[in-house]
Amino acid sequence: MPIDPDIALGAELATKTFSWTSSDVLLYHLGIGAGSRPGDNLDAKALRYTNDDENLQVLPSFAIVAPTFHDDEPPKLDLPGCDINLAQVVHGAQEFIVHRPIPTSGTATVSDRISDIWDKGKAVVLWQEGVAVSESGEKLWTTRSSMFIKGEGGWGGDRGNQRTVELPDRKPDADTSYDVTPQQALLYRLCGDRNPLHSDPGFAQAAGFPAPILHGRCSYGIVLRTVTDELLGGDAAAVGGMEARFSGVVYPGETIRVQAWDEGAEILVSATIASSRSERDGAPVLADCVVTKA
Template sequence: MPIDPGLAVGAELPDRTFSWDSSDVLLYHLAIGAGSRPGDHISPAALRYTVDGPSLQVLPSFGIVAPTFHETNPPPLDLPGCDIDLARVVHGSQSVAVSGPLPPTGTATLRTRISDVWDKGRAAVIWQEGVATSETGAELWTTRSSIFIRGEGGWGGDRGSSEPVAVPDRSPDADTAYDVTPQQALLYRLCGDRNPLHADPEFARAAGFPAPILHGLCSYGIVLRTVTDDLLEGDASRVAAFTARFAGVVFPGETIRVRAWREDAAIVVSATVAGRGERDGAPVLADCLLTPA
């Protein structure tokens, strides 16, 4: 069996110590669309994402990509007890929670473990949990993510559970559209994810897609930045956590519609494809929740 839950669950991955600087933060923000609106080049609010200096802020989702930001090879899948094909893998879900505002430069160590392996019948889901700590041992952020591996289920294991987030039945408090640029995936891959699914047309077709698709984490960052701008006055320090399930693909050149609702102590978010074609309304992110600080 390509996946052995007995070996995988609880296994710890090698610790990874990494550093980042303001140039990495700026590139990440540009890759998720910061500074792309007319007038952003002179807007003090937009420049907090795109110009280094004392006002530079760091969107919490940067913590997800920081450990592998300087990787130039496709992401490895050398997980204990797991022998899987990259072409069968898609990102399932992602969450990040920060202990406070992330610094624009720093060094940290990430400790990661495989927490669960689910059997979905025709697919498997592998969950990982990670904690990043500073050089002094202070916790900076935590992540939880899953990958969905088509064709690797069916051994009779635990199917797992889900916690759906209901979208309110009322008008959203914010409703914004973001036009994904044709080169968006090519720019985002410079943030450490060189998976050919997002750049190589032949690889994408072999994986069952008509063309390269946008990174799920790029959509994730676009949506988080959009909601932060719309409902948190563009202040990244007001984001404590963000979680989402990747519900569909986005192709470069499409438009993402982001709607958000203030609900008690959280913000519920919906992200769909917007347009006049047959993909209008197709889901991008689901079970999407932003927790303000």
């Protein structure tokens, strides 16, 4: 079979040592829309994302892109026990936990493994877990991400279980929106994700989409930045983690509506498409989305 769970499950992937600079952090923040609102170039809080002075901070979702930030080729899928191609794969879910604030530059080593494989019958959900450690041996962050692999599965394996979030039946504590720019995916792909699904119209159509879509990790970062600004005073160090399932796609030029409910240690989030001119108005972007406070 194209996926052999006996080989893949628990497989340790190659460790990778990587470095990042303040320029990488700035590009990542610009890729997820920081500094895009009128007046952000004069706003001290907004400039904490976009100006490389002593006030520069790192939004913790940078952890999910840092190890591959300088990759300039489409991602490779040479995973143990897996014979799959890029056109089969959609990003399913993303999680991270930061164990300390991420410095604006540094070097770390990440160790990855295939932690779970869920058999959904006509698809497989494959989870990877990575732990990043600094040069001094300090644990920096842990990430988990899943791939939804179409056309696989059916061997009767574990179907898996993911947290389901019920949103409060009250007015959200924050309700705002972000206009995705037409070139947003083209900018964000410079953060190390050159999957042609986000830039090549022909590839996107072959994969079943009418046009290139925004990276799921980009919409993920947009939502976290919005929640951080709206409910955490713009303080990136107040974020301890975030988990979300990608429940729909975003096309460049659309608007993402972010509603958030502050529940104490956690912030529950709804992200949907907001456009009165589109049949996709109200379509979900992220589901089961939770931001954990540090």
